[in-house]
Each structure stands twice: as C-alpha cells, then as structure tokens.
Amino acid sequence: MTIEKTIVLISTEVDDMVAHGMFRQLDDVEVVGYDPAARRLDNMQRRASIFVPPYRGTNRPMALMEQLPNLAMVQITAAGTDEWVNAVPDGVVLAGARGAHAGPVSEWVLSAILAQLRQWPTLVRYQDKNTWAHRKFDADTLRGKRVLIVGAGSIGMATARLLDAFGANSTLVASVARDGIHGAVELPALVSGHQIVVITAPLNDATLNLVDKDFLAAMDDGALLVNAGRGKIVDTDALVEELRSERLRAALDVTEPEPLPEDHPIWKCTGVIISPHSARTVPGTNALCYAVAVDQVRTFLAGGVPSNAAVRPC
Template identity: 35%
Template sequence: MTTATTPVQRTATRPRTVLAMSEETKAAVFGPDALRRLEGVAELDPTLVVTDFSREGDGVQGRLREAEVLLTGWGCPRVDHDALLRMPRLKAVVHAAGSVKHHITDACWQRGIVVTTAASANALPVAEYTLAAILFANKRVLDGARAYRESRRHVSLLSLFPGVGNYRRTVGLVGASRIGRRVAELLKPFDLRVLMYDPYLGADEARALGVELSDLDALCLRSDVVSLHAPELPGTRHLFDAARLSLMPDGATLINTARGSLVDTDALTKELRAGRLHAVLDHTEPEVLPADSPLYELPNVLLTPHLAGSIGGELHRLADAAIDEIQRYATGLPFHHRVDPDSLAHSA
C-alpha cells in the first residue's frame, strides 16, 4: 500500500479526472474560478457529474474507464467493487469534503487506491464557530442580550451574572480530532485553562497543543464549557448521558458541533428545562428535532441548523484544498491529507 510519504505512481501530466458528487454540491463548491483552475491541472469534462457509476450514455462509462483520479464530494455514490470494475485505471480519490466513510469502501483499500480528503479545510469554520461559542458562553452574551431586550433599560450584569467573563475559566475539549486540535490552537491567546480528553492522545502531543490531558469525568467536573469534537462511533453513542451531564457544574455550557448521537437528547433536555445547564447545539439527535421540542424555545439554548461547517463562500476552500491535492498528484508529489484506512475505526 502507498504510504503517506510516497507519491502515487501516475501516468499523465494532467491526470484524467471525473467528478462524482451531486449536481448541487458541484454548483456550491466549484465556482467558475475553481473549475478553470481544475481544468489547468486535470483533464476532465467539467460539465459531467456522475451520481451513478452504472449510468449509461453521455460517454460516462468511457470517462470512467479512463479515469485516474475521482474527484468526489457530497452525494458521491459508493465506490464499491462493482464501481471499481468500471474504473480499471483509477489510482486516487480526492474528496472535496470531510469524512470519506459514506462512499469509500474496503474495495478501495484492497486495490491500493489512495484517498485524500479536505477534512482539514472543513475543520476551520467549525473551529471558528466553536471559538465564538466558547467566548460568548463564558461572557453570557445571550443572557445579557435577552435581559437587555426585555427590560429596555440599564442591566446590571454583575448582579445577574456575577461569574461572567473568560478570564481563567476552564474549557474542556472532548476529542483531539482535526477540529478539536484547531480549537485548542485558537484558544491559545486567551487566559483560559484548556483540558482535553481523547484516549488516543499522548502526553507529548497534549503539551504541544497547550492542553492538559484529563479523563472524561474529571473534565466534566472541572469545565465551565465542554465542547464535543469526537467522532460518531458505536463507543461514543450517548457519551454524554444523564450520569455524565450531571457531573457538569451548575451554569456550565455544553457545545456540540460534532454529532447529535454523542448526547442523550432526553437527558440533556431535562437538564436544560431545569435551567441547570446551557447548550449550544449545531447537531442534535434526531438531526431535525420534532416541532414540539422545547429546545427551540428554551432561553438557555442556542440551536443552529448544522451551520458550523463550511457554508456559502467557505465551500470554495474545499475546492481549493482538493485542487491543491490533484496538483500535487500531477507533479508527482505525495498528498498532504491522505486518509489512513487504519485510523478510520476511531475517526470521523
């Protein structure tokens, strides 16, 4: 299997490339400038977008037979054994999004296909959202704004929120993922104590990140804000159940930009309805809550519709990251963001 430092053996200066994603993804991620740049580094038909590898007509099967690189995005069909039979020359999959688990199968690894992802690029806006949420949570911005709006006069924040502020508060990060690590980096300039829990994080890595390693229960007990950045795995389902939520101090804030399944929604709703905790939730389980969920209306909840990740103009960063990888491939350089199949069992 190709290693992270070994370039893929390629056959063309401009590798023959096929787009495999939804039409909506292509339109949102690959603007005119990105497509022009892509055509400069890859040989492709920019008007052809494959959503079904068995599709006939429009020269699709001929393009797939010649494809050396598959440029994928949200809406890409599964690249399974049958699909790979249609792509005998395929050597690399470049994913212009985050997780590859939805479309990359064991058949890809068995054939030695190298996979790269724009997950690092997609991590940036999530980390920025999280930073803002942490600083606003400790500052009690939503509470202060609501009190001001309701009273329409001077609000004594010190009397309402005597512990308000970010100085020497403790933030607990759950998961040393790309996003968790980026959040840790963004928090470095602030006078905050940062704890991190991740069973795969070593002491040397923690020191380099400027965080204090902690077990999960201790992190919950000590943190004013707990932010979730762990992957969705069988072992992380309801990681924050009623017992773990009960460990968080009164007035603490839970931020979830990871996956809704990490939190027991019923248990969290109970804590929030009691007013004991606050929450910033960009992911929930179910992903769209029932219309009668109290989380829509509770004053101590900021509920956003899965917007922490790349949206709008931020999507163009994903295109740039993917094109950068194809350019590296075309010049014989190893990918910057190659996916390690051995790590997928404990990553997003």
C-alpha cells in the first residue's frame, strides 16, 4: 500500500535552498519548490498542504495561498507573525520561527547600544571631514547602565544575557509577569530611571503604538530608545519630536512607515541610527530559521500543535 506523502511547498530562491534538504529529512514528506515571484502555481504545487514563505520578503507570495485548496499549515521564517495572522484562512495553522533570531538580533541590539554610547556616528562624521576629533565629544560606557527590555521572549532574554556580560542591569517586561520578569501592567511605572529602553516585543493590539508621546516623555533625559521589534510599536512622529529636541537618542532596525521614504524627517535627526530591518541578516540565520521551521512542521505532522503557532486549528 502506497502512503501519500505530505507536500511541503518551499521557495527555490538561494536563501531557501538549504531548507529543501532539511525538510526532506522528515518522514513521508515530499518537498516541492516554487518561485515566490510567480503569480500562478502548477498542478503539483497546488497539491501542497504546508506552505513555507521565503526567508527574504516573507509576505511576497501571500496571495498564492488562494491557490492551495488543501492548505493546512503556513510556516514562516520570521519571528513575528503579525503580517500573516489576518491573511491565513480559518482553520489553517500559522507558525513562526521564534527562537531562531535570538542570537543575531540580540547582537544587533548590543552593537547599536555601543555605537550610540561610544558616539560612533559622530566619529564617522568627523572622519568624513578628515578631522582628528580628540576631546571633541563625550563618549559613555554601558557598564552600570539600567536597561529596560520590553519583550521577554528569546530575543529579549538573549539581549539581557549580553548586557549582563557588559555590566549593565536589565529589567525585563513581558505581557504577563513571571519569576524575575515584570508584567505589562507595570510598564508605565518602570520607564523612568532606565538610561536605555529596548523594544523586542511582538506587534499585537497591546503593543501597537505602545511607545507613544507619553511613554517617550517618561524616559529620562538623554536616554536611548532601541527598537528591534516592529516599527508600529513606536509612534514615529512623537519620536521625531524628541529627537529634534535632542532630549532622546534612538537606534532603529524597524520603522513606521517601512521602508522610510527619502523625504522622511527622521533621516535628518542626528541623534538616531537606522538599519534597514536587517538585524537578523547575517550568514547562517536562514538555516537557523529553517531548523526551527522543520521542528514546528514535525510537531504538526505528528498531530501536535507547534509551540510557535500563532493561529491554531479550529
């Protein structure tokens, strides 16, 4: 008796080819490739019940779900599932790659903090002018700083471990309090007194515009805001006003809107450094994402609910 294999649809772009071999290690799985830029799927591709969007530009092939009548699971490589959660059909499991990004993103957070404290943007501007800038600016140290980390998932926890190695003191906040971690209801009382605020929380109804005018006003003078979560968590207009006044500084890997238009006022704020949503983008991160994805799909095929499931079966 021939057992019909579960077809997993995986992108054929360069960053996704590593996934083909990894998914073939699963029992009773047939890997079928597809082009994320294609508008139509062929007959074989349409038979897929598990859809894996590409590592880069994850939401590009979102419309292809309409051509998958047997769709049962969507497994993305991003940590956050907010862009997909309302697009996945009812009854289809949606799972992310939470956990895979902790190393690269926490490293970006640390580098962004150190770049701002040690005034590397200022140094580069002096360097561009061929100026030896000895004693022309004030650098700062991370040691002894109090850091508020909003989002105590894998990225937030990894960030806290790195900060601890540099002698900083972290305060972690999650949606619900647990041992050693504050709950979100405590957040308004925690903002003041921290020299650095790091956002690693996911985007949802509770975190949309969480960092608004009042939140920013509560931050200490001279404090640094680091956003490695989602752009919509921060009120960009309110942040621009604080940056223009030079009361706060920022380091942003995500923005709202994204990408930033060329004429957006935040580009001209000297107290901010911006990376183009690339905190996770280092060699090997794609393989880390797909290792988590394979584990999530394995659980699903065994009849379980993946630990990273954002949309669970009805």
